[in-house]
Amino acid sequence: MRILIMGGTRFIGVYLTKVLVQQGHEVVLFNRGNNPVPVEGVTQIQGDRRDATQLKEKLSGESFDAIFDNNGRELSDTQPLVEIFNGKVNHFVYVSSAGVYLKSQQMPHREGDAVDPNSRHKGKHHTEDYLKESGIPWTSIRPVYIYGAQNYNDLEAWFFDRIVRDRPVPIPGNGMYITQFGHVQDLAVAMAKVLNNETAIGKIYNISGDRYVTFNGLALACATAVGKSPEAIKLVHYDPTKFDFGKRKAFPMRQQHFFADIHLAQTELNWQNEYDLISGLKDSYQNDYLASGRNHSEIDFSLDDEILGKI
Incomplete structure (x- = not known):
């Protein structure tokens, strides 16, 4: 064609x-x-x-x-x-x-x-x-x-930035919103x-992926992809209503449950995922995050510091 x-x-x-x-x-x-x-x-x-x-x-x-x-x-x-x-x-x-x-x-x-x-x-x-x-x-x-590799939206890279630098990972609410x-x-x-x-x-x-994950679970999965023990990652929860971020983005995802049923595509398109969450995150980390040298880049953590300073 x-x-x-x-x-x-x-x-x-x-x-x-x-x-x-x-x-x-x-x-x-x-x-x-x-x-x-x-x-x-x-x-x-x-x-x-x-x-x-x-x-x-x-x-x-x-x-x-x-x-x-x-x-x-x-x-x-x-x-x-x-x-x-x-x-x-x-x-x-x-x-x-x-x-x-x-x-x-x-x-x-x-x-x-x-x-x-x-x-x-x-x-x-x-x-x-x-x-x-x-x-x-x-x-x-x-x-x-x-x-995945070449993602121009800061999703997985947002977590990698903090985890590779041994920084706390600030997560809104109790981290139990489910996403995909x-x-x-x-x-x-x-x-x-x-x-x-x-x-x-x-x-x-x-x-999308065939399983759902909480914000907390996503952070821990990113830690695993980076090669760190999830137990070593410090998750810090905060109430976003206590902050006035304006148009600044303190967290890369919408703060609500957000996930979709993919069974129709699996059935009618005869399609299955090749990547589970961990293997996909490892692919992104190794073939994009490290390959691009972002682990050595200067990252602006001023919003994180603002949050951490008030907790």
Whole structure:
């Protein structure tokens, strides 16, 4: 198949490109050209997707069997792309987010659950609604927290920063909120399994790890990945309502239960995770955190110190 990936040179796109090329597909990337292609020989079309005129000029003459829209955040990002290829493509795969779900007393989140109209990810839900009405053959992927080497969001690295330097790990509340991490390689494999799967047309799939973990448990798992005894890690709990952080981020995850049911994807896509939490964290620590030299970088712990100073 000839496949277009919007993005393709950062995190999810890097892994997806490699998976698709290994499967024998011809992959074309559309991005601004700020980063090298992840696989030699992959075609890269440079442009700004937010410029609808430019998008049409660059892509209207191209033909693809499938499109992966990895980086559309708002409907205005994706609609011009759909308008170009509607009726001309066999499958349009959109990367949404489990962040669209409305906070619920009943967990885990399932694909049919209510969405939060005020979520910061509401643009993704608006895009899903548009895809449903557009007539294009679509599938939407809703990851929870994504981790792994080349992660540009400070998730696992936030914990590594503190653990490798023998610092206390400040965790809001009692550390018993439950969350979920999914390795980016597992996400890429699941996305590829959507292709040539008629069952996946018009469906939404949660994708993440197959087990859940508390904030405390995540910190201890990171310690294990780093090679330290979990018993040696000092977890410090605090009440976030006692602090005025403003827009500063004292902790890398939303302070609520946040995890999703992935059984639909496992069943309909015939997909299973390769990485459990520990093996995935070890992969990220060894192949990204240490490899990049971040363990020797200067890290700003001023917020930590503010918290620790008041406990």
